[in-house]
Amino acid sequence: MNTPSSTSGVERTEGPAIRIGALVPLTRPGWVEAGQQLLAGLELAVHDVNTAGGLAGRPLELLVRDTAADARKATAAVDELASLGVAALAGEYHSVVARAAATRADALGLPFLCSSAVLDALTEEPTSWVARLAPAQSRGWRIYADFLQRAGHRRIAIAAQPSVYWASGTRILKDCLTPHGVDVIELDMGSLAPTAICDQLADTQATALLLLVGHPEPAVPIVKAVRHDSRLAGIMLGAPAGQPEFAEWTGLLGVDGAAIPFLRYLPERLGPLGLRIEADLRERLGQAPSFVAFEGYDTIIVLADLIRSHGESRAQLAKAWPDVAVEGSRGPIRFSRAPGISVWQWAWPPIEVVDRDPAALDRYRVLHAG
Known part of the structure; x- marks a missing residue:
C-alpha cells in the first residue's frame, strides 16, 4: 500500500x-x-x-x-x-x-x-x-531488568512468543537478572492458552509475569485471564516492549491494563x-x-x-x-559508535519505566529512569 x-x-x-x-x-x-x-x-x-x-x-x-x-x-x-x-x-x-x-x-x-x-x-x-x-534493546531492557530487581522481584515468569525480537529480549533479561540470584522461568507460548498460563503461573510462585507477546493477541486475553484469577491477585504484570503505551490497549482492557510497567523513551x-x-x-x-x-x-x-x-x-x-x-x-x-551496535546510534535517548495509573488511565507514573 x-x-x-x-x-x-x-x-x-x-x-x-x-x-x-x-x-x-x-x-x-x-x-x-x-x-x-x-x-x-x-x-x-x-x-x-x-x-x-x-x-x-x-x-x-x-x-x-x-x-x-x-x-x-x-x-x-x-x-x-x-x-x-x-x-x-x-x-x-x-x-x-x-x-x-x-x-x-x-x-x-x-x-x-x-x-x-x-x-x-x-x-x-x-x-x-x-x-x-x-x-538499543540491550540498553532499554537492561534498565527494565534493573527496575525489576530494585522492586524486589526474585522469581519472574516470561511468556514469550517465538521471534528473534522476543528471544533477544528474553536473553537480555536473563543475562541481567540471573547473576543477581533472580529465577527466570520461561512459559511456552507455542502451546499454552491464557487459562493454562494462569495454571502454570500459579505453580511457579512467581511475583511477576512479563508479556513478550503481540498486541492485541495474545496479550489482551492473557491480561484478562491473569487479572481475574484469584490465585494471581498479587502478581505484577509487565510489558517491557511498550504495549500499554497506546490508546487501543486501554480501550480493550480498561483498568485491567493499568499498573503494567513498560518502557518508553521520553524524559520525565x-x-x-x-x-x-x-x-x-x-x-x-x-x-x-x-x-x-x-x-x-x-x-x-x-x-x-x-x-x-x-x-x-x-x-x-x-x-x-x-x-x-x-x-x-x-x-x-x-x-x-556504541559497543556491540553495528549502526550509528544516538547514545542515548531518555529511557523511563512507567505504568498507567489505575485511578486515571491517561496519567503515567514514572517508576524508574535510566
Whole structure:
C-alpha cells in the first residue's frame, strides 16, 4: 500500500522537492496505532521544515510506504524508494522489519535513519549507511531488568512468543537478572492458552509475569485471564516492549491494563521545544502522542539538518552521521559508535519505566529512569 506524499507548508518554498522515503506499519498484522503515531511525527516535522522555508528554499516531500510488519514488503519498498530518487529513508517501528530494511539500504548505499526499532543487530556487519534514534534493546531492557530487581522481584515468569525480537529480549533479561540470584522461568507460548498460563503461573510462585507477546493477541486475553484469577491477585504484570503505551490497549482492557510497567523513551519533563511539539502532535492525532510520535518528529529534524549541511548526495549524508548536533524534541541528539551496535546510534535517548495509573488511565507514573 502506498500513501499520498506529504509536502506540508510548501507555500513558502520553491524549486524541486527533496524526497525522503518513510517506512511505517499502517495495516495489519503491523501495529497500526504505532504506525499512525510514527507517521504523525514524521509529517509534523516535514510541515515545520517547509513552513520555515524548506531546505535552501526547496520543500521536503515524504514518500510513505506501508510495511504492514512484513520484511519482504519493506525490502521491496526500499528498492522502490531508492529508484524514485529519495535522499534518505526514515521510520519503521517493528524491529525485524527494520532489520530487513536496514540490510537492503546498506546494500544499495541509501542512508536510513531508523526511528523506533530497537533490535541491537539491525545489520549483520558494521555499516556507515544506517543510524538509529531509538535505544538499543540491550540498553532499554537492561534498565527494565534493573527496575525489576530494585522492586524486589526474585522469581519472574516470561511468556514469550517465538521471534528473534522476543528471544533477544528474553536473553537480555536473563543475562541481567540471573547473576543477581533472580529465577527466570520461561512459559511456552507455542502451546499454552491464557487459562493454562494462569495454571502454570500459579505453580511457579512467581511475583511477576512479563508479556513478550503481540498486541492485541495474545496479550489482551492473557491480561484478562491473569487479572481475574484469584490465585494471581498479587502478581505484577509487565510489558517491557511498550504495549500499554497506546490508546487501543486501554480501550480493550480498561483498568485491567493499568499498573503494567513498560518502557518508553521520553524524559520525565519535556523542555519548551518538546512541549510545543507535544501540543502540535496532540492536535494532529486527536489524542496524547506516544513516544513513537516524538521519534518520528526527531527523525525528520535530523535528516533535514544533514541535508541542509551536506546536500543530497547519499554518500555525503552517510559520512555525516558523526557531525549531527541537533536539538530534538527530547533533548540534544548526537550519533556515535556504541559497543556491540553495528549502526550509528544516538547514545542515548531518555529511557523511563512507567505504568498507567489505575485511578486515571491517561496519567503515567514514572517508576524508574535510566
